[in-house]
């Protein structure tokens with residue numbers, strides 16, 4: 001059957017479905033958090049911005065309301081923890097991110113935090129928190145999108161212990177470093193406190209994350225939930241093209257070194273290479289035919305940001321800067337694409353007598369979810385949907401994630417699993433997840449916790 005996602009059908013005994021907490025309150029909180037923005041008129045909440053600080057307070061309150069002990073660490077991650085019946089057992093971590101892109105939707109990141117808190121709140125109401133077989137900790141990470149500093153996972157990589165201390169020196173467009181931003185929020189960060197953020201792998205059992213799919217698969221399947229089998233790897237580059245700035249009216253075309261026209265050619269090259277990688281990538285040892293084949297289905301490349309100097313209509317630009325985002329399931333293939341791309345970019349720049357600077361801003365290898373965690377998430381999702389919809393035939397879909405998630409960073413600390421919730425449009429104010437699918441997500445986490 002396909003799940004309409006409207007009012008669910010005739011329920012089993014409704015009193016173990018908790019719609020008031022897992023749907024109504026959770027949806028209300030998504031809208032409330034969605035209003036916490038650094039901009040008026042659209043949603044923007046970047047690393048440790050004023051809106052992020054307000055979001056931290058709101059999320060802390062919700063965690064306390066769910067019976068969790070809360071604290072905020074020096075990288076702005078909000079933690080809510082309950083020790084359960086065996087305080088010395090390895091903990092289950094459940095997380096997602098509280099930061100957003102620019103002109104964001106209200107579900108990306110927030111859904112995973114709010115549905116986890118709601119599931120814990122139901123356990124709290126049922127007096128079951130203290131009976132949990134292991135400690136459970138919800139973490140709202142401070143920077144997954146990496147919009148402000150272009151390196152992502154500042155919060156989760158700090159917890160996973162993979163964030164290099166030199167990250168504190170990374171600066172944003174205004175020249176403010178991560179350290180400056182911490183100081184602005186009166187967070188004194190020393191190398192010692194920085195290293196204290198890292199969790200001991202022996203104290204962690206696993207990490208799960210609930211996140212909207214941000215793609216079409218679950219909508220096509222007519223299914224509210226899906227299990228993530230893996231997350232594509234990603235690389236972010238910053239390209240600076242420098243030419244000779246000049247007068248738009250007097251410099252003959254043949255004498256121009258125009259970085260704007262060069263950037264245009266470079267961007268079209270990126271698009272054609274990523275649309276047809278097999279036409280560009282030779283089998284010269286950089287790329288096996290297996291990688292090239294997997295590239296043709298999973299490779300995606302994007303130029304999302306571009307700026308130019310001096311940006312005046314009657315001036316030939318002096319400099320153009322733009323970002324490149326490359327993703328693929330196969331890390332070898334992604335590396336081969338970047339290798340080939342850089343070579344061809346330099347050829348174009350040389351031919352145009354402009355200079356090309358390609359800076360590698362961020363790399364995250366692809367991640368395969370832990371099969372055991374995934375099967376537990378799958379059965380939790382299945383039984384949650386069975387409770388909501390009565391009988392269901394087909395099984396819970398499994399799918400890949402082209403989007404990055406904090407689970408990529410956490411995979412360096414512990415085994416990870418992810419549950420996707422139906423919702424295709426994202427990184428846009430049109431982003432939407434149905435109320436009943438929010439409910440299904442909360443019920444799935446509740447079931448997962450009860451069978452922990």
Ligand SMILES: NC(=O)N[C@H](N)C(=O)O
Pocket residue numbers: 144145146152153234402403404405
């Ligand atoms: N680190 C990231 O990949 N951030 C977003 N989730 C993204 O997919 O772009």
Ligand SMILES: [Mn+2]
Pocket residue numbers: 101108145427
């Ligand atoms: Mn996102």
Ligand SMILES: [Mn+2]
Pocket residue numbers: 097108109144211404405
């Ligand atoms: Mn996200």
